[in-house]
Amino acid sequence: MATTARAKHWADLLAEEIIRQRGRSHVVNTGITPSGEIHIGNMREVVTADAIHRVLKAQADACRFLYIADTYDPLRRVYPFLDPQQYQDNVGKPLSEIPCPCQGHPSYAEHFLAPFLRSLERLGIAPTVHRADQLYKAGAYTETIITALRARDQIRRILKEETGRETPEDWSPFNPICLACGRLTHTQVMGFSATEQTVDYVCACGQRGAVPMAGGGKLTWRVDWPARWKIFGVTVEPFGKDHASKGGSYDTGLRIAREVYGNEAPHPVPYEWLSLAGKGDMSSSKGNVLSIHAMLEVVPPEVLRYLILRTPPQRSIKIDPGLPLLQLIDEYDDVEAQNRDSRALELSAISGISPVRVPFRHMVTVVQVAQGDDATLVEALQRGGYRVENLEGLRQRAAYAQRWLETFAPEELRFRIQAQLPTGVAELTLAQKQALQLMGERLRAEMSGEEIHQLIYTIKDELGTKPDLVFKAIYLALLGKTQGPRAGWFLSTLDTSFVKRRFAEAAA
Numbered sequence: 001m002a003t004t005a006r007a008k009h010w011a012d013l014l015a016e017e018i019i020r021q022r023g024r025s026h027v028v029n030t031g032i033t034p035s036g037e038i039h040i041g042n043m044r045e046v047v048t049a050d051a052i053h054r055v056l057k058a059q060a061d062a063c064r065f066l067y068i069a070d071t072y073d074p075l076r077r078v079y080p081f082l083d084p085q086q087y088q089d090n091v092g093k094p095l096s097e098i099p100c101p102c103q104g105h106p107s108y109a110e111h112f113l114a115p116f117l118r119s120l121e122r123l124g125i126a127p128t129v130h131r132a133d134q135l136y137k138a139g140a141y142t143e144t145i146i147t148a149l150r151a152r153d154q155i156r157r158i159l160k161e162e163t164g165r166e167t168p169e170d171w172s173p174f175n176p177i178c179l180a181c182g183r184l185t186h187t188q189v190m191g192f193s194a195t196e197q198t199v200d201y202v203c204a205c206g207q208r209g210a211v212p213m214a215g216g217g218k219l220t221w222r223v224d225w226p227a228r229w230k231i232f233g234v235t236v237e238p239f240g241k242d243h244a245s246k247g248g249s250y251d252t253g254l255r256i257a258r259e260v261y262g263n264e265a266p267h268p269v270p271y272e273w274l275s276l277a278g279k280g281d282m283s284s285s286k287g288n289v290l291s292i293h294a295m296l297e298v299v300p301p302e303v304l305r306y307l308i309l310r311t312p313p314q315r316s317i318k319i320d321p322g323l324p325l326l327q328l329i330d331e332y333d334d335v336e337a338q339n340r341d342s343r344a345l346e347l348s349a350i351s352g353i354s355p356v357r358v359p360f361r362h363m364v365t366v367v368q369v370a371q372g373d374d375a376t377l378v379e380a381l382q383r384g385g386y387r388v389e390n391l392e393g394l395r396q397r398a399a400y401a402q403r404w405l406e407t408f409a410p411e412e413l414r415f416r417i418q419a420q421l422p423t424g425v426a427e428l429t430l431a432q433k434q435a436l437q438l439m440g441e442r443l444r445a446e447m448s449g450e451e452i453h454q455l456i457y458t459i460k461d462e463l464g465t466k467p468d469l470v471f472k473a474i475y476l477a478l479l480g481k482t483q484g485p486r487a488g489w490f491l492s493t494l495d496t497s498f499v500k501r502r503f504a505e506a507a508a
C-alpha cells in the first residue's frame with residue numbers, strides 16, 4: 001500500500017468542479033474536422049473527453065458523450081497529400097460532398113473519418129457519432145440558423161467586441177452552398193425567409209437563387225459551435241488551445257450562447273498540443289504528424305491512453321517513439337508495482353485486456369531471440385524467469401515489440417543471433433577469449449539474468465580487464481556486432497548449451 005497520499009487525478013478534480021458548477025446531468029462533446037488524416041495529436045481531445053465522461057458517468061446522475069465530425073466544413077485548400085488536378089475544383093465545397101482520394105469511401109470526409117472511428121473502437125472509446133452534414137441536412141440546425149440570421153447585427157457586434165476586428169458589411173452567420181458551383185465559401189446572403197426556411201444568395205460564380213436552411217449551407221464556425229451547444233445541451237467540452245485564446249472562438253461562442261441562444265457555454269477544458277520529439281507540435285499542415293494507426297501498431301491502446309491521461313490537459317506532451325516510448329510502455333506495466341499514477345492507469349484500462357508483466361524492453365530482446373517462433377518465445381521468457389500465464393496477451397505484446405523494432409527502434413537495440421561463428425571474433429584479444437572461455441565453463445541453465453550479470457563482473461575482476469571489453473566479446477561471439485541488449489538478461493533468454501558451445505568456439 002502507498003504510504004503517501006497521491007494528488008487527485010485531474011479528471012476527478014475536473015468532474016468534481018463540473019458537478020459543483022453545473023449539476024448532475026452532463027453532455028461531453030468533442031469534434032474534429034476530417035479534412036486530412038486524423039493524427040495522434042487530435043487524439044488528445046477524444047481521450048481527454050472519454051476520461052471526463054468515465055468519471056462523470058460514475059459520479060453524476062447521467063452523462064452522454066458525443067463526437068461530432070465536421071463533415072460539412074469546406075475543403076480549405078489543396079493539401080500537399082492531394083492530387084492538385086483532382087482537387088483544385090473542390091476547394092470551397094463541403095468535405096461530405098467531395099470524392100474520396102482512394103475511391104473506396106463514399107466521400108472525402110468519410111475517407112479520413114473511417115480509420116479514425118476504427119481507432120476509437122480499439123481505444124475503447126465509444127461516443128455517439130454525429131456527422132455535421134447529416135445534422136444540417138436533417139434540419140437539426142434550422143432553428144439555430146433562423147435565430148442567428150435574425151441576430152446578425154448582434155453577432156457582428158459580439159465578434160467585433162471580442163476579436164477587435166470588424167466583419168465585412170455583407171457578413172452573414174450562414175454560408176449557403178451555391179447550387180451551381182457547390183462552394184460555400186463564395187456565396188453572399190441576400191435575405192431569408194423564416195417561414196419558408198430558405199436563404200437567398202448570390203455567388204461569385206454568377207449564380208443566384210434560394211437554398212433550404214436544411215442542407216443548403218452551414219453556419220460559420222464561430223456560430224456553428226454555440227449552435228451545437230444549444231442543440232445538444234453540451235455542458236463540457238475539451239478543445240485545442242487555439243480556440244481558447246483571448247478573442248478566440250470559445251470567447252465569442254460563450255457570448256453568442258448567452259446573448260443569442262440563451263444558454264450557458266460548456267465548461268471549457270482547453271488542452272495543450274502533443275509534439276513529436278525533434279519535430280515540434282504536430283499539425284497536418286506541417287506534415288510532422290504521427291498517425292493514430294501507426295502508433296497503435298507499436299503501442300497497445302491502453303498504453304496510448306495512459307500516455308495522454310497521466311498528464312493534465314494544460315500541459316504539453318512530447319512523444320518520442322524511439323527509446324522513450326519503450327520506457328513509457330514499461331512504466332505502464334509497472335504502474336501498480338511502483339505506485340505511479342494508478343488512477344491514470346484505471347482510466348486507461350480497456351476491458352478484456354490484462355497486463356502481461358514482462359518489461360517491454362525485455363520483450364524487445366526476446367522477440368529477436370524467438371524470430372517469430374512461439375515455442376522459442378515461451379522458452380526464452382521462462383528461461384528469463386517469467387511465468388507464462390497469459391499466452392495470448394504475451395503474443396500480442398510480442399507483436400507490438402516486433403513492429404516497434406521495425407519502425408522506431410534505434411539501431412543499437414536491433415540484433416540477430418548468428419547461426420555460425422561470426423568472423424569478427426578474429427579480432428578478440430587474449431583477455432576477451434579468456435573471458436568467453438570462463439563464461440562458457442561457468443554458465444548454468446538455472447542462472448537468472450541478475451546472476452549471469454554478476455558472473456560477468458566476477459570474471460572481469462579475475463582477469464583484471466574492463467567490463468565493456470567482456471560485453472563486446474559476448475556480443476561479437478553471438479551477434480557479430482559490438483553492441484547488444486543488457487548482457488546478463490539477454491544470455492538468460494538463450495539456450496545455455498548453445499551459448500556454452502559458442503563461447504568455447506570463439507575462445508579457441
Ligand SMILES: [Zn+2]
Pocket residue numbers: 100101102103104105110111
Ligand atoms: Zn477513400
Ligand SMILES: [Zn+2]
Pocket residue numbers: 178179180181182183186203204205206207
Ligand atoms: Zn457558385
